Amino acid sequence: xxxxxxxxxxxxxxxxxxxxxxxxxxxxxxxxxxxxxxxxxxxxxxxxxxxxxxxxxxxxxxxxxxxxxxxxxxxxxxxxxxxxxxxxxxxxxxxxxxxxxxxxxxxxxxxxxxxxxxxxxxxxxxxxxxxxxxxxxxxxxxxxxxxxxxxxxxxxxxxxxxxxxxxxxxxxxxxxxxxxxxxxxxxxxxxxxxxxxxxx
Amino acid sequence: xxxxxxxxxxxxxxxxxxxxxxxxxxxxxxxxxxxxxxxxxxxxxxxxxxxxxxxxxxxxxxxxxxxxxxxxxxxxxxxxxxxxxxxxxxxxxxxxxxxxxxxxxxxxxxxxxxxxxxxxxxxxxxxxxxxxxxxxxxxxxxxxxxxxxxxxxxxxxxxxxxxxxxxxxxxxxxxxxxxxxxxxxxxxxxxxxxxxxxxxxxxxxxxxxxxxxxxxxxxxxxxxxxxxxxxxxxxxxxxxxxxxxxxxxxxxxxxxxxxxxxxxxxxxxxxxxxxxxxxxxxxxxxxxxxxxxxxxxxxxxxxxxxxxxxxxxxxxxxxxxxxxxxxxxxxxxxxxxxxxxxxxxxxxxxxxxxxxxxxxxxxxxxxxxxxxxxxxxxxxxxxxxxxxxxxxxxxxxxxxxxxxxxxxxxxxxxxxxxxxxxxxxxxxxxxxxxxxxxxxxxxxxxxxxxxxxxxxxxxxxxxxxxxxxxxxxxxxxxxxxxxxxxxxxxxxxxxxxxxxxxxxxxxxxxxxxxxxxxxxxxxxxxxxxxxxxxxxxxxxxxxxxxxxxxxxxxxxxxxxxxxxxxxxxxxxxxxxxxxxxxxxxxxxxxxxxxxxxxxxxxxxxxxxxxxxxxxxxxxxxxxxxxxxxxxxxxxxxxxxxxxxxxxxxxxxxxxxxxxxxxxxxxxxxxxxxxxxxxxxxxxxxxxxxxxxxxxxxxxxxxxxxxxxxxxxxxxxxxxxxxxxxxxxxxxxxxxxxxxxxxxxxxxxxxxxxxxxxxxxxxxxxxxxxxxxxxxxxxxxxxxxxxxxxxx
Numbered sequence: 001x002x003x004x005x006x007x008x009x010x011x012x013x014x015x016x017x018x019x020x021x022x023x024x025x026x027x028x029x030x031x032x033x034x035x036x037x038x039x040x041x042x043x044x045x046x047x048x049x050x051x052x053x054x055x056x057x058x059x060x061x062x063x064x065x066x067x068x069x070x071x072x073x074x075x076x077x078x079x080x081x082x083x084x085x086x087x088x089x090x091x092x093x094x095x096x097x098x099x100x101x102x103x104x105x106x107x108x109x110x111x112x113x114x115x116x117x118x119x120x121x122x123x124x125x126x127x128x129x130x131x132x133x134x135x136x137x138x139x140x141x142x143x144x145x146x147x148x149x150x151x152x153x154x155x156x157x158x159x160x161x162x163x164x165x166x167x168x169x170x171x172x173x174x175x176x177x178x179x180x181x182x183x184x185x186x187x188x189x190x191x192x193x194x195x196x197x198x199x200x
Numbered sequence: 201x202x203x204x205x206x207x208x209x210x211x212x213x214x215x216x217x218x219x220x221x222x223x224x225x226x227x228x229x230x231x232x233x234x235x236x237x238x239x240x241x242x243x244x245x246x247x248x249x250x251x252x253x254x255x256x257x258x259x260x261x262x263x264x265x266x267x268x269x270x271x272x273x274x275x276x277x278x279x280x281x282x283x284x285x286x287x288x289x290x291x292x293x294x295x296x297x298x299x300x301x302x303x304x305x306x307x308x309x310x311x312x313x314x315x316x317x318x319x320x321x322x323x324x325x326x327x328x329x330x331x332x333x334x335x336x337x338x339x340x341x342x343x344x345x346x347x348x349x350x351x352x353x354x355x356x357x358x359x360x361x362x363x364x365x366x367x368x369x370x371x372x373x374x375x376x377x378x379x380x381x382x383x384x385x386x387x388x389x390x391x392x393x394x395x396x397x398x399x400x401x402x403x404x405x406x407x408x409x410x411x412x413x414x415x416x417x418x419x420x421x422x423x424x425x426x427x428x429x430x431x432x433x434x435x436x437x438x439x440x441x442x443x444x445x446x447x448x449x450x451x452x453x454x455x456x457x458x459x460x461x462x463x464x465x466x467x468x469x470x471x472x473x474x475x476x477x478x479x480x481x482x483x484x485x486x487x488x489x490x491x492x493x494x495x496x497x498x499x500x501x502x503x504x505x506x507x508x509x510x511x512x513x514x515x516x517x518x519x520x521x522x523x524x525x526x527x528x529x530x531x532x533x534x535x536x537x538x539x540x541x542x543x544x545x546x547x548x549x550x551x552x553x554x555x556x557x558x559x560x561x562x563x564x565x566x567x568x569x570x571x572x573x574x575x576x577x578x579x580x581x582x583x584x585x586x587x588x589x590x591x592x593x594x595x596x597x598x599x600x601x602x603x604x605x606x607x608x609x610x611x612x613x614x615x616x617x618x619x620x621x622x623x624x625x626x627x628x629x630x631x632x633x634x635x636x637x638x639x640x641x642x643x644x645x646x647x648x649x650x651x652x653x654x655x656x657x658x659x660x661x662x663x664x665x666x667x668x669x670x671x672x673x674x675x676x677x678x679x680x681x682x683x684x685x686x687x688x689x690x691x692x693x694x695x696x697x698x699x700x701x702x703x704x705x706x707x708x709x710x711x712x713x714x715x716x717x718x719x720x721x722x723x724x725x726x727x728x729x730x731x732x733x734x735x736x737x738x739x740x741x742x743x744x745x746x747x748x749x750x751x752x753x754x755x756x757x758x759x760x761x762x763x764x765x766x767x768x769x770x771x772x773x774x775x776x777x778x779x780x781x782x783x784x785x786x787x788x789x790x791x792x793x794x795x796x797x798x799x800x801x802x803x804x805x806x807x808x809x810x811x812x813x814x815x816x817x818x819x820x821x822x823x824x825x826x827x828x829x830x831x832x833x834x835x836x837x838x839x840x841x842x843x844x845x846x847x848x849x850x851x852x853x854x855x856x857x858x859x860x861x862x863x864x865x866x867x868x869x870x871x872x873x874x875x876x877x878x879x880x881x882x883x884x885x886x887x888x889x890x891x892x893x894x895x896x897x898x899x900x901x902x903x904x905x906x907x908x909x910x911x912x913x914x915x916x917x918x919x920x921x922x923x924x925x926x927x928x929x930x931x932x933x934x935x936x937x938x939x940x941x942x943x944x945x946x947x948x949x950x951x952x953x954x955x956x957x958x959x960x961x962x963x964x965x966x967x968x969x970x971x972x973x974x975x976x977x978x979x980x981x982x983x984x985x986x987x988x989x990x991x
Contacts, residue, residue: 018323029322034233035226037455039406040488044912047406080226090224098220101877104885105711106223107406107455113224132920139912141406141456142711143881144888145920 004073008033009082017069023062024048026069027079035081035110038065039139046138049111051078051118061118063111063137080110083117092162093117093155102151104142112138116152124160128153208724208792211940214877215730217716222453229452231410231423232485239412240269242474242484243325244467245315245332246494247307250343250564250905251356252336254305254314261331262317267324270478271332273315274302277473282439284529285464287431287684288536290560294366297357297562299529301466301473307336308356308528309565310906311493313466318474318482341905345502345523345561356528356562365526365560366535370542370618372554378617379553381508384517388508392589398578399975400500400525400899402492402915403571405710407455409495410485411468413475420475421448424468427457428748429708431532431685433740435464440472451738454710458889459570461710462750463496463532492915493907497899498571500525501538503582505545507589508553513596513604517553520545520582524568526560531569535560539681540669540751541575543618547583548627548667548843549605554617564905570750572889572950576668584664584955588962589971598959599631599640602665613936620669622841623943624933625869627665634845634867637927643849643863651967659862660850660964664956667843670944671756675835688835689753690745691762693722693769695828697815699808701726701733705762706746707754708738712946713878714754718762720874721940725766726807727793745833752842752944755874756935761834763939768830773810776828779821780805780813840935840943844868846887846952850960854968857983859895859961861924868948869931872941876930879945883928886949892918893950894957896976 001016008031015030027033027050039047043066051059052067053076064077083091093116096102103109112135119126119134126134131152132145140148222228259271274281284299302313315332319325340354347353348363356363372378385391412423420442426432429451437444454461467484475482486494501524508517524538538558546554573580587605591598607614609626616622635641640661647659672678675686690706703722707714715735723730736742747753770790777795778785781803788795794804810828813819817826849863866883873879896916900908909915934941954975961977962970965986973985 021323025323033226034230035228037230037232037407039408040912042488042911042913045406045488080224084225088225094224097224098216101217101881103220103223104713104881105406105456106219106228106453107230109223110226128925132923136919136921139406139917139919141404141458141889141917142885144884144886144926145923146884146925147881149920149925 002070004070006072007076009077009079019068019070021069022065023067023069023072024064027064033079033081036064036079037107037110039107044139045108046115047108047111049114049138051114061115080113083113091117092158093120093152096151096155096158100147100151100154102143102148108138108140112140112148116155119152120156120159125156126152208727210720210723210730211874213720213875215716215720215875217713217878218719219713219715230407230455231412231425231452234412234423234483236412236414236481239481239483240318240320240478241322241325242471242482243317243319243322243329244313244470244484244490245329246490247303247310247312247314249307249336249338250310250341251339252307253339254303254307254334255337256335257315258333259315261333262328265324265328265331267320268317268328269320270318271315271328274300274304277302278304281469281473284466284469285435285439286530286532286535288533288682290368290535290539290682291366294535295360295362296530297360301469311490311566313470316470316474318478341564343563343565343901343905345525345563348561348563349559356564363562365530365562367557367559368539370556372617375619377619379517381517381519381553381555384553385506385508385519388516389511390509390590390593392507392586392593394505394586394589394972396503396505396582396585397974398499398501398503398581400568401498401571401893401897402899403458403460403495403498404915404917405456405458405460408486408488408491409461409465409467410483411471412481412483413471414481415475415479419446419448420472421450422468422472423450423452425454425461426451427454427461427708427710427750429738429740430706430746430748432464432468436468436472439469449740451708457710458572459498459574459750460495462570489911492910493566496531496534496567496569497527498568499578500568501578503578505582505586507586509590511594513590513594513601515549515551515605518545518551519555520557522558524558524560525563525565527565527567528562529567531567534567534569536681536683537568537570537575539575541579543620544576544579544668545583546617547580548607548665550607551617565901566907572886573947574751576947577890577951577954580664580666580668580951581955584666585959588663588959592966598663602663603628606665621838622667623838623936625667625841625843626931626933627843630843630867630869630931631665631845633929633931634847634865637867637929638847638863638865640847656853656855658852658854658964660852660960660962662848662850662956662958662960662963664846664952664959666846666952667841668948668951669839669841670752671836671840672751672753673839674837685747686835687747687757688833689747689758689761690831690833691758691765692831693765693829695769695807695811697812699728699732699806699811701728703733703735703762704743705735705737705758706743706748707758708746708748709754710749712749712754712882713875717755717874717878721759721762722766725763726769728807752946755942756840756938756944757834757836759940759942760836760938761832764832764834765830768832769807769828772828772830773807775821775824776810776813777805780809836937838937840871840938842868842870842943842945842948844948844952846956848956848960850957850964852961852964852982854986857979857981857986859977859982861891861957863927864924865927866949866952867929867931868945869933870945870948871933871935871938871943873930874940874942880928882945883949884926886947887926887953888918888923890950890953891923891957893954894975894977896922898976
């Protein structure tokens with residue numbers, strides 16, 4: 001057993017782990033962070049993507065099935081569960097996935113959202129092609145990716161509009177009039193010309 | 201039935217989904233997230249051989265491994281484990297071999313379970329299965345379907361004496377629904393004969409299957425990542441001999457299915473047996489590698505077609521002969537999958553004569569069963585490919601050949617050569633719209649220019665004018681096809697005292713957004729707020745009756761049940777509102793959520809008023825039952841028949857064989873739409889899976905029956921970078937048999953897109969002598985076809 005100290009979603013955890021334990025299993029089975037899921041066993045699907053700080057404290061996307069828990073010792077991890085603001089305000093990327101219908105079954109979504117956050121951190125204004133290539137490490141079986149790409153574009157615009165700050169911002173233009181701060185989700189549907197309207 | 205105009209504004213609105221809030225924040229319940237006190241973890245040892253006799257098996261070394269509580273083999277549970285069910289014995293004499301959840305004496309495909317360990321942790325269980333000792337004696341492996349039915353072939357099931365599971369025939373002359381296809385072919389001016397191969401695919405839902413079983417007292421609660429909690433509960437009771445009322449099944453959030461979770465699995469039964477044996481809760485979650493080799497596969501069909509036509513392009517008959525690979529055993533509905541396609545080979549066309557013959561073949565491979573479209577993609581692929589061949593043979597534009605044969609808008613309802621009554625549609629309208637969005641004429645000009653200049657990158661245009669059948673299914677039809685269950689669906693509407701509404705549906709969503717769409721329907725029918733409605737599903741304690749989600753049936757069938765339940769609530773509330781308003785119920789109308797005296801816009805009573813009134817029950821009309829709650833069960837009178845036109849333009853690099861989709865236009869007609877945002881998502885995802893069959897995916901076995909595509913490294917799901925941006929639009933032919941006019945959209949994209957893509961690739965390469973390329977059309981295969989064609 002090896003003692004590790006890992007800060008996850010703002011909380012410090014100290015645990016003894018088997019050296020072979022994968023970070024994703026540590027997160028799920030020991031820390032109860034079941035928002036992060038496992039979709040494969042070959043690091044292809046990216047469903048387990050989280051942000052992990054490097055030695056300089058800079059957070060980057062990693063597939064938590066490809067990292068040992070001991071490698072995360074003294075590092076800071078952000079999972080999908082810690083992405084929202086302190087008052088549960090959604091991150092712009094979360095909000096954009098909802099608005100653009102960027103998820104169906106939702107199983108790839110935690111990893112897809114974390115990968116998108118990571119992508120926008122590196123490139124605040126990605127083109128459609130850059131988004132497609134940037135998310136190549138994350139598989140989705142439901143959406144055909146089109147609305148995921150649309151969501152990431154929308155999130156990048158919102159983040160840039162709010163001054164490049166990816167922290168949860170004040171009411172989002174995406175959320176529209178019906179936005180209620182308690183849930184962070186719009187309560188009214190918002191007409192959007194980029195999505196199909198009923199055929200007249 | 202008449203189509204009612206929705207009194208509200210929810211239906212047709214692109215509502216953002218209710219389901220999202222829990223999914224985008226990582227706060228949902230997947231089966232794998234369920235943890236119970238004292239829960240044990242299971243690991244399954246699987247056969248490394250495709251066909252072998254188990255000469256000895258010793259689980260005792262596993263018991264000596266740290267953390268292990270129990271270990272057992274098939275022999276240890278042989279008298280209690282039963283056999284996996286098949287709900288669709290398509291013929292009276294179908295061969296249905298026993299399939300114990302854990303193999304006892306013989307394994308018949310790589311990945312079949314041979315032993316199970318229960319341990320305190322998943323890691324301990326996985327460590328322990330490596331210690332189990334098994335000796336196998338190799339048996340001959342049967343893989344090729346044609347060899348499997350040849351004289352003297354080795355057998356998958358020696359005791360059955362044959363590898364042929366069944367032969368099922370439909371003949372329009374015998375059925376009295378059309379002419380004699382054989383005679384049409386004999387007398388034809390033109391006959392096109394083609395063989396198409398539907399490669400084996402893997403549904404590859406993103407959430408690996410997972411099951412938890414909790415034995416408490418004599419009640420067993422099973423959480424499972426399944427599409428079919430109700431069917432599963434019924435069959436668990438039957439197979440294990442447990443009284444049905446002592447079995448509860450919960451499908452919490454389920455991460456995709458695509459037909460792949462329309463199964464009663466060995467793993468579910470193994471978990472049940474283990475929980476019963478040990479008296480403790482158990483959990484089993486498969487790894488992706490286990491999923492790819494043991495969850496059922498799809499497609500794997502050889503199709504031989506003979507199409508008879510006159511020289512003007514009018515088709516006079518079609519004969520289809522299929523070999524369908526069942527794998528090593530019969531799946532839950534596997535034998536019926538080709539039968540679902542049987543009625544679709546005539547597609548949107550007025551073929552006068554048709555014969556279909558299918559044989560289900562056993563091989564030493566993973567079983568096949570439903571995968572998105574289930575039979576209909578295969579049929580649509582074959583007919584849309586061969587219609588192009590007919591056009592080439594006759595020197596006609598492929599759209600012209602289709603138009604010459606299709607059913608015209610004024611001919612609906614139209615009874616096809618299969619005897620199905622197509623409900624509504626307008627093929628010309630959808631095609632015209634698709635051509636307009638696509639720039640059909642301009643792209644044809646560009647194609648010609650590239651051909652003229654000998655461009656190394658050639659352009660091809662692929663057409664797919666598809667139809668399909670949704671809304672499984674009228675129960676009588678299913679009975680006539682020997683399916684084991686009915687096709688009805690249920691809904692319950694419960695009015696709470698505060699006017700909020702709980703809706704219980706017998707459908708079982710796993711990504712389709714029923715909570716949102718069902719809320720939209722109820723909001724409009726009852727005049728209550730979208731957010732005041734909670735949709736409950738996937739737990740046989742709250743939703744005790746239902747037939748679950750597959751075959752684009754949930755809205756087409758379950759939506760009618762829901763609509764009818766809402767009408768019953770209104771009917772029940774009416775005398776109560778009349779009592780409050782001191783008027784005759786006959787004078788009341790219900791609009792915008794209010795009962796009002798006709799002609800008097802003031803002083804109405806809402807359903808919430810009525811709900812509170814029945815809750816108090818202080819002052820109700822005499823003899824009135826104090827409830828507004830209503831249940832409805834709907835058995836559809838017909839299938840629904842969506843259709844559409846998909847156009848695909850591919851650029852094919854003739855030097856490398858690389859295919860790039862340059863433009864993809866989909867115009868679908870799925871009747872009326874409840875939520876256009878969800879519909880668009882279904883179309884996108886469906887098309888992506890169809891493109892994946894055309895270009896990327898194939899489950900491959902080596903000569904020994906080892907699955908070579910057993911991980912996501914080798915089984916190549918497309919990524920965001922592999923897929924194009926799609927252009928989608930809709931035309932709208934309301935379903936006449938549905939009060940909301942809806943048809944179904946879950947499978948349309950997958951059914952339509954595969955032939956559109958392959959037709960485009962072949963079209964690009966016609967001048968080089970290419971008239972077919974086996975799927976998936978990888979750069980190597982395309983390049984080889986070009987070399988062969990040019991040679």
